[in-house]
Amino acid sequence: MRDRLTLSTLGPLAALFALILLGAGLNENFLSAANVTNVLARSAFIGMIAVGMTFVITSGGLDLSVGSMAAFVAGMMILAMNALQPSLGVGLPLALAGIGVAILVGLLAGLANGLLITRAGIEPFIVTLGTMGIFRSLVTWIADGGTLSLDFSMREFIGPIYYGGILGVSWPIIAFAVVVVIGEVVMRHTRFGRYCEAIGSNDKVARYSAVKVERIQLLTYVALGLLVGFATVLYVPRLGSASGSTGLLWELEAIAAVIIGGTALKGGFGRVWGTVVGVLILSLIGNILNLANLVSPYLNGAIQGVIIVLAVVLQRRKSSAEGR
Amino acid sequence: MKRRQLFGATAALAVMAGLAGVAVAQDKTHVIGVSIPSATHGFMGGLNWHAQDTIARLEATYPQLDFVLATAGEPTKQVADIEDMVATRNIDALVVLPFESEPLTGPVKAVKDAGKFVTVVDRGLSVPGIEDLYVAGDNEAFGRVAGEYFKANLPSGAKIVVLRGIPTTLDNERVDAFEKAIDGSGIEVLDKQHGDWNRDKAFTVMQDYLSKYPKIDAVWAADDDMAIGAMAAIEQAGRKDEMWIVGGAGMKEIIKRIMDGDPQLPVNVTYPPAQISTAIELTALKYVSAAPVTGRFIIGSTLVTPENAAQFYFPDSPF
Known part of the structure; x- marks a missing residue:
């Protein structure tokens, strides 16, 4: 089941190119550097999370909590930075402290999910449905139902993490690209990636083949938590705030991107670059609908829904025709 | 905290x-x-x-x-x-x-x-x-007051964009009243998309507005969370001096900036969350006084300007 350039792998790519052509035809600013940067940078959060989600889903798991987790991590990061500001002052140490807190909280949140699933043996759907509610309520509670805002001077200081860049390429895009390359290499060229696919295909056989199933699964959730942490590090500098509505429905967008990209929802086969295509497709739909007044804005959600279903249907039909 | x-x-x-x-x-x-x-x-x-x-x-x-x-x-x-x-x-x-x-x-x-x-x-x-008693903010006035400010402060032919809330009757009432108020002023509404009263969504929509329209004179964000998202997008595009923004509802951070005379945020329109206090207080009055409290109590939507902003500033509230 290795990837070859068949129709089924080309499906999502074709859809992406069709969208790009459509966008370019509808608005001349679509391909401008500013718009391309906007779309790629805003894809970076969900994109990084979706790469982690690809591994979780490939190994037969699921994580519904990532959106709430991102909100919670963002809340903790802001809270920690505001609390440390009097002692550390505005500057690099405080920024690093905030980044450290975000990554640590993400890691621990992922670990909690992973341990509940692998050690306590509870269904991933149930565990992460539970933690989804827990993380979201915690951030609403911490924020007193309002919005947690980073101190203004500190926001100015860390703003460049989102808005800055090198050679005209902004940091979120670079970080996203690095995560994708690492993800693709791990999935295709390491034992870990192969174990994920083996467990997702048939965990019993994997276990009989001396694969440490629980440990691999735990690692996928920890890695996903870590990536949520990284994504939050990029997210917080953008607006410098977190609230109960931060990261709403990110989990579904990430899962949709993974599935559009050709990873099997029931596990056993993962495609990291496909996930990237999926994320870009979802971002572009929103972008194009904003740029061109094609339909009533009430119908934006419907258009996205149609394209998600269509992308998967095309893929499945082609792949079954090839006997996969 | x-x-x-x-x-x-x-x-x-x-x-x-x-x-x-x-x-x-x-x-x-x-x-x-x-x-x-x-x-x-x-x-x-x-x-x-x-x-x-x-x-x-x-x-x-x-x-x-x-x-x-x-x-x-x-x-x-x-x-x-x-x-x-x-x-x-x-x-x-x-x-x-x-x-x-x-x-x-x-x-x-x-x-x-x-x-x-x-x-x-x-x-x-x-x-x-x-x-017995109805206490509410005034959605019609919320849109109208903002619209009147736009009409009074923009020349004919000025171009504006609108960020709408979550699709609801309430949002429709506000937008209709706004459009009615600017009617005949020659102000052109370039676009009105839904920002869902959400900072991130408003940021994204505003980014796309900025890609799409080379010239925007003002933004009606219709909500302060959306105003904050829109401001970040405008700042990113380096077009801060090109347009001003009117939000709404009276979030403390925004009121503070109006108090400080921020040129990007000239005014705000109230839609006070404290209306629940009005309702509870009036209901309590029924049991502790002889004051009649039945009827309708509509809380006006007021224009917040740098001059009167201090009276709308609640630093302890989370909003």
């Missing part, structure tokens, strides 16, 4: 209500139930804060009043809350901000039919005449 009372207050409320129900009920104590949506976004967060704040103050002022506060994340839960209040807490009055009009109309009518005093806040019920 005041993460105050949440546990404390609810626990204390529960205990007090429990005690009150048994011991003091015969002692001319009046119980007022307050049912509101939970704090899912900035405005509701502010509303929750003001509700708790008002209840704490009224309970301290009037020992003969007891309050039961319940917050609900969806209409079904709110219906259950209200039924519980009537069945187990024996409330004398109900202050309710309906999550949605339709599903709450029946249950609130049942409370009224049981002889309780009913105060409805912000969103009306679908059948008129159930409530």
Whole structure:
């Protein structure tokens, strides 16, 4: 089941190119550097999370909590930075402290999910449905139902993490690209990636083949938590705030991107670059609908829904025709 | 960080209500139930804060009043809350901000039919005449006041963009009133998309507006969370000097910047979350004074300017 350039792998790519052509035809600013940067940078959060989600889903798991987790991590990061500001002052140490807190909280949140699933043996759907509610309520509670805002001077200081860049390429895009390359290499060229696919295909056989199933699964959730942490590090500098509505429905967008990209929802086969295509497709739909007044804005959600279903249907039909 | 009372207050409320129900009920104590949506976004967060704040103050002022506060994340839960209040807490009055009009109309009518005093806040019920007292913000004025400011401060031919809220009747009323107010001024509305009263969504929509339109003179963000998202996008595009923004609802950060005379944020239009305080206070008055409190109380939407901003500034509120 290795990837070859068949129709089924080309499906999502074709859809992406069709969208790009459509966008370019509808608005001349679509391909401008500013718009391309906007779309790629805003894809970076969900994109990084979706790469982690690809591994979780490939190994037969699921994580519904990532959106709430991102909100919670963002809340903790802001809270920690505001609390440390009097002692550390505005500057690099405080920024690093905030980044450290975000990554640590993400890691621990992922670990909690992973341990509940692998050690306590509870269904991933149930565990992460539970933690989804827990993380979201915690951030609403911490924020007193309002919005947690980073101190203004500190926001100015860390703003460049989102808005800055090198050679005209902004940091979120670079970080996203690095995560994708690492993800693709791990999935295709390491034992870990192969174990994920083996467990997702048939965990019993994997276990009989001396694969440490629980440990691999735990690692996928920890890695996903870590990536949520990284994504939050990029997210917080953008607006410098977190609230109960931060990261709403990110989990579904990430899962949709993974599935559009050709990873099997029931596990056993993962495609990291496909996930990237999926994320870009979802971002572009929103972008194009904003740029061109094609339909009533009430119908934006419907258009996205149609394209998600269509992308998967095309893929499945082609792949079954090839006997996969 | 005041993460105050949440546990404390609810626990204390529960205990007090429990005690009150048994011991003091015969002692001319009046119980007022307050049912509101939970704090899912900035405005509701502010509303929750003001509700708790008002209840704490009224309970301290009037020992003969007891309050039961319940917050609900969806209409079904709110219906259950209200039924519980009537069945187990024996409330004398109900202050309710309906999550949605339709599903709450029946249950609130049942409370009224049981002889309780009913105060409805912000969103009306679908059948008129159930409530004794109606307290609400003025959505029509919210759009109109903003529109009048645009009309007075922009030349004919000026180009503006609009960020709308979550598609609802309320949002339609505001946008219709806004468009009516700028009618005939020659101001061109380039686009109006939904930002869902959400910072991230507004940021994205504003980024796309900026890619799409080379010239924008002003933005009606119609909500302060959206105004903050839009401002970040404008700053990123380096077009801060090109346009000003009018938000709405009176978030403390925005009011502060208006007080400080920020040229990017000339004015704001109020839609106060503290309207829940008005409703609770008026309902309480019925039991502690002879003042008549039935009828309709519509809270005006006022234009906040640098001159009067100080009176709309609540630094302790989360909103």
